[in-house]
Amino acid sequence: MGTPLFVKVCGLRTERDVDAAVEAGADAIGLVFAPSPRRIDAATARRLAARVPDGVLTVGVFRDQPLDEVRALLDGTGTRAVQLHGQEDLAYYDALRPDGRTLLRGVAVKDAVPRHGERGEDILLLDAPVPGAGEVWDRTGKQLPAPGLPWLLAGGLDPRNVAEAVRTARPWGVDVSSGIEISRGVKSPELIAAFVAAARGARTMS
Numbered sequence: 001m002g003t004p005l006f007v008k009v010c011g012l013r014t015e016r017d018v019d020a021a022v023e024a025g026a027d028a029i030g031l032v033f034a035p036s037p038r039r040i041d042a043a044t045a046r047r048l049a050a051r052v053p054d055g056v057l058t059v060g061v062f063r064d065q066p067l068d069e070v071r072a073l074l075d076g077t078g079t080r081a082v083q084l085h086g087q088e089d090l091a092y093y094d095a096l097r098p099d100g101r102t103l104l105r106g107v108a109v110k111d112a113v114p115r116h117g118e119r120g121e122d123i124l125l126l127d128a129p130v131p132g133a134g135e136v137w138d139r140t141g142k143q144l145p146a147p148g149l150p151w152l153l154a155g156g157l158d159p160r161n162v163a164e165a166v167r168t169a170r171p172w173g174v175d176v177s178s179g180i181e182i183s184r185g186v187k188s189p190e191l192i193a194a195f196v197a198a199a200r201g202a203r204t205m206s
């Protein structure tokens with residue numbers, strides 16, 4: 001049995017979503033503050049973050065937003081980790097690092113896969129060109145990060161395909177949004193539970 005797979009479920013918008021993710025055993029939940037049908041306001045995020053137990057990471061998801069806005073949302077909602085999905089540069093990451101938060105770097109993989117840690121991120125998230133669109137990206141011939149480095153596979157994962165993706169790409173963890181929804185932005189507790197179980201089962205078998 002290898003290292004346990006880290007499982008993040010993203011784009012949660014309701015108390016029911018959060019409770020389902022926690023009950024299913026997710027390691028992290030994502031709250032989207034970037035423009036998206038899944039975007040939530042600060043008051044909703046505060047309410048949701050307050051339900052998340054210690055040991056489950058709450059991640060705020062942003063894309064090319066002003067640093068002051070990011071800091072205010074993180075501080076105001078008690079969010080301990082930040083996931084950046086745009087063109088944020090090293091200085092931007094450096095500005096958030098002293099706050100002691102976990103930094104996730106979301107990258108749309110087109111050609112080459114970036115090196116882990118280029119921006120000083122703690123976790124690299126390799127995603128499809130349009131984040132949160134439920135699209136699988138082509139991993140053929142791509143040099144994925146070395147085993148053991150903290151990186152998440154994302155993009156078009158769902159309860160049916162996640163086990164095969166984990167076996168072939170051998171990521172440190174996985175991230176999902178569309179694949180646990182019944183319609184854009186509307187999560188299903190059953191799909192959340194099925195996804196976490198399928199992902200964990202795959203790593204246990206490898």
Ligand SMILES: O=C(O)c1ccccc1NCC(=O)[C@H](O)[C@H](O)COP(=O)(O)O
Pocket residue numbers: 010011030032034035036037038061062063085106127128130131132133134135154155156157175176177178179
């Ligand atoms: O989810 C969004 O709408 C979104 C919008 C802007 C920036 C990032 C966003 N999501 C980030 C993610 O966590 C991943 O893209 C996601 O887990 C993978 O999405 P999916 O292919 O839908 O599973």
